[in-house]
Amino acid sequence: MRILIGDDSLTHRVMLEAIVRRWGYEAVLAEDGQQAWELLSAPEAPRLVLLDWEMPGLDGLEVCRRVRARQDQDPPYILLLTARQETADIVAGLDAGANDYISKPFENTELHARLRVGARMLDLQRELISAREALEFQANHDALTGLMNRGAVMRAMEQAMQAAGQGGQTLQIGLIDVDHFKQINDSHGHPAGDAVLQAVSRRIESVLRAGDLVGRYGGEEFLLLVNGEVDEAPAFCERLRGVIADQPFVEGQVALRVTVSGGFVPLTPSDRRGTSELLAAADDLLYRAKAAGRNRIFFNQADDGARQAAPAAGETKRSAG
Numbered sequence: 503m504r505i506l507i508g509d510d511s512l513t514h515r516v517m518l519e520a521i522v523r524r525w526g527y528e529a530v531l532a533e534d535g536q537q538a539w540e541l542l543s544a545p546e547a548p549r550l551v552l553l554d555w556e557m558p559g560l561d562g563l564e565v566c567r568r569v570r571a572r573q574d575q576d577p578p579y580i581l582l583l584t585a586r587q588e589t590a591d592i593v594a595g596l597d598a599g600a601n602d603y604i605s606k607p608f609e610n611t612e613l614h615a616r617l618r619v620g621a622r623m624l625d626l627q628r629e630l631i632s633a634r635e636a637l638e639f640q641a642n643h644d645a646l647t648g649l650m651n652r653g654a655v656m657r658a659m660e661q662a663m664q665a666a667g668q669g670g671q672t673l674q675i676g677l678i679d680v681d682h683f684k685q686i687n688d689s690h691g692h693p694a695g696d697a698v699l700q701a702v703s704r705r706i707e708s709v710l711r712a713g714d715l716v717g718r719y720g721g722e723e724f725l726l727l728v729n730g731e732v733d734e735a736p737a738f739c740e741r742l743r744g745v746i747a748d749q750p751f752v753e754g755q756v757a758l759r760v761t762v763s764g765g766f767v768p769l770t771p772s773d774r775r776g777t778s779e780l781l782a783a784a785d786d787l788l789y790r791a792k793a794a795g796r797n798r799i800f801f802n803q804a805d806d807g808a809r810q811a812a813p814a815a816g817e818t819k820r821s822a823g
């Protein structure tokens with residue numbers, strides 16, 4: 503582990519560096535508070551900090567205050583070094599944001615023990631951060647497909663709509679539904695159905711570009727948000743339809759033919775519709791794609807009626823799903 507040693511005394515720096523090296527730490531040296539602050543502001547900054555209180559310019563206390571004011575997710579652990587022994591001073595140091603302090607002169611064994619405490623706290627902090635990130639991921643993602651869940655994709659959609667409106671960009675908002683999904687479950691079992699949903703998710707992702715979004719909207723229904731002008735919609739919808747329909751899904755020994763139906767509506771910068779209206783419009787197109795025989799994705803171009811991306815040769819059947 504690396505330790506930042508900030509001390510304006512060359513003698514102290516050299517001595518501290520030699521000591522911590524012997525304990526297996528790597529030392530990064532700062533000659534004053536300003537340099538310490540700059541090193542702490544750089545990417546990959548040391549997380550364990552040994553900081554002299556009394557330094558010209560920025561003193562150790564001020565460096566502590568600046569570090570705490572940043573409110574990082576993963577702040578450094580700061581051990582303040584001071585000749586001061588008064589309780590009021592110690593309180594001031596801790597209040598400024600130091601994690602701990604040690605009074606000069608100190609015993610090396612005590613410094614070593616306090617650094618070990620710091621390293622332990624930093625490990626614990628990292629564990630908590632990973633646990634929180636894992637929980638956040640779980641809260642926002644669908645466990646089966648790994649896609650954003652409904653709540654998360656709706657929030658992401660709201661944000662993307664705002665950004666696109668401000669940036670003058672057009673978006674395509676779409677709902678995709680796996681055709682006859684109930685039959686897949688009934689005929690091949692739920693594990694096969696789950697595998698199909700996972701594979702469909704990967705295939706949808708394969709036709710998306712950076713900045714596009716997809717989430718699991720419902721059971722076998724997906725919400726997509728795709729960047730692109732209205733005249734790009736036909737080609738995109740055909741790619742999306744084809745990437746699902748053109749290759750069978752192999753589950754165990756069985757090759758399953760899976761298709762999707764969908765509806766896409768454009769959102770131009772001047773369009774004032776909100777998410778619920780857009781989703782209702784996309785859902786209406788999806789319904790019409792199902793009614794027209796499935797394995798097709800209908801889209802609105804400008805404000806005319808729906809056109810479609812459909813299989814070249816008409817096949818597909820009726821019934822719900």
Ligand SMILES: [Mg+2]
Nearest residue numbers: 510554556557
């Ligand atoms: Mg000093």
